[in-house]
Amino acid sequence: MTEQAKPAVADSRQLSELYRMASVGRLTAKVVHEINTPIGSIRSNNEVLGRWLDTLSKLLADSIEKGTAPPAKAVDILDTLKSLAAVDKLACDRISSVIRGLKTFVRVNEGQLGRMDLNDLLRDTLKLAGCEYRRRISLVEDYGEIPEVECFPQLMSQVFLNLLVNAGQAIENEGTVTVKTSVEDACVHVAITDTGKGIAPEHRARIFSPGFTTKPVGEGTGLGLAITREIVVDTHLGTIDFDSVPGQGTTFHVRIPIEHPRSISKQS
Numbered sequence: 001m002t003e004q005a006k007p008a009v010a011d012s013r014q015l016s017e018l019y020r021m022a023s024v025g026r027l028t029a030k031v032v033h034e035i036n037t038p039i040g041s042i043r044s045n046n047e048v049l050g051r052w053l054d055t056l057s058k059l060l061a062d063s064i065e066k067g068t069a070p071p072a073k074a075v076d077i078l079d080t081l082k083s084l085a086a087v088d089k090l091a092c093d094r095i096s097s098v099i100r101g102l103k104t105f106v107r108v109n110e111g112q113l114g115r116m117d118l119n120d121l122l123r124d125t126l127k128l129a130g131c132e133y134r135r136r137i138s139l140v141e142d143y144g145e146i147p148e149v150e151c152f153p154q155l156m157s158q159v160f161l162n163l164l165v166n167a168g169q170a171i172e173n174e175g176t177v178t179v180k181t182s183v184e185d186a187c188v189h190v191a192i193t194d195t196g197k198g199i200a201p202e203h204r205a206r207i208f209s210p211g212f213t214t215k216p217v218g219e220g221t222g223l224g225l226a227i228t229r230e231i232v233v234d235t236h237l238g239t240i241d242f243d244s245v246p247g248q249g250t251t252f253h254v255r256i257p258i259e260h261p262r263s264i265s266k267q268s
C-alpha cells in the first residue's frame, strides 16, 4: 500500500501558524522592552520606600519613647509612601495588561467558535500593538454599541494585531491610529484608520497576495494581510477592504457576520 504523498509546501493553516509564531517572537522582544520600564520604576520606588520606612520607624519610636504626638515629618513621609504605592500600582497594571494581551495572542490553535465582544478583543489586542506604537502614535478608540459576534476569538485577535501593526508601521514619525466599531446590517464593522503613508495605486491589487511586501528584507514577510484575508473571508465569511490616499493614510474595513453563517445553516 502506498501512502499518499504529503504536500511539499505548508498548507494555509500551517503557514498561518508559522507566521503567528514568527509574530510572537517579534512581539515578545517588544513586550520585554515595554515591561522593563514599569519594572524599573517599581524597583527604584522600592528602594526609596525602604529608606523612608526606616526613617519613619525611628521617628515613631522616638515619639513613643518621649510620649509625644508623631512629628509632622512622619506625616509627610506617610504621604510620600502613599503616592509611591500609587505609582507602583499603575506600573503593575501596565505590566498585567501587556501580559494579558500577549496571552490572548499566544494560545496555540484557533480555539473554539464562541461569542465574543469585539470591543474587548480590540482593547486587549491594542495593549500588544501599543508596544509597537510606544509614544510615537496616539490612539483614538471609538467603540460603538455592538452585540457579541460568533467567531474564533484567537484568530480575530490575530486579524486585529496584523492590521494594527501595519497601521503603526505605515506611520513614519508621529501620527494617529483610530479604531472604530459599529453595527452594520447583520455584521459588526471594525474600521482601523492610520494617518500613514498610504498604499500606492500600483500596489492596491497585490497587498493581499501572500509574500507581497514593501518592507525591507527581514522586516516583513508579506504574509500578514494574506492570513488576515483568509481568517476574515474564508473562516468567518466576512469581508475586508480598504480606502487609501497616498500621503494621507489608510482605513481597513473588516465586517464579520454577527451569527457565523455555518452555524446558522446547521440550525436550519
Ligand SMILES: Nc1ncnc2c1ncn2[C@@H]1O[C@H](COP(=O)(O)OP(=O)(O)OP(=O)(O)O)[C@@H](O)[C@H]1O
Binding pocket: 162, 166, 167, 170, 194, 196, 197, 198, 199, 203, 207, 212, 213, 214, 215, 219, 220, 221, 222, 223, 224, 225, 226, 250
Ligand atoms: N496600513 C497600511 N498602510 C500602508 N501600506 C500598507 C498598510 N497595510 C499594508 N500595507 C502594504 O501592504 C503590504 C503587505 O502587508 P502585509 O501585512 O501582508 O505584509 P508586511 O506588513 O509587509 O509583512 P508582515 O506582516 O509579514 O510583517 C505591506 O508591505 C505594505 O506595503
Ligand SMILES: [Mg+2]
Binding pocket: 162, 165, 166, 220, 224, 225
Ligand atoms: Mg504586516
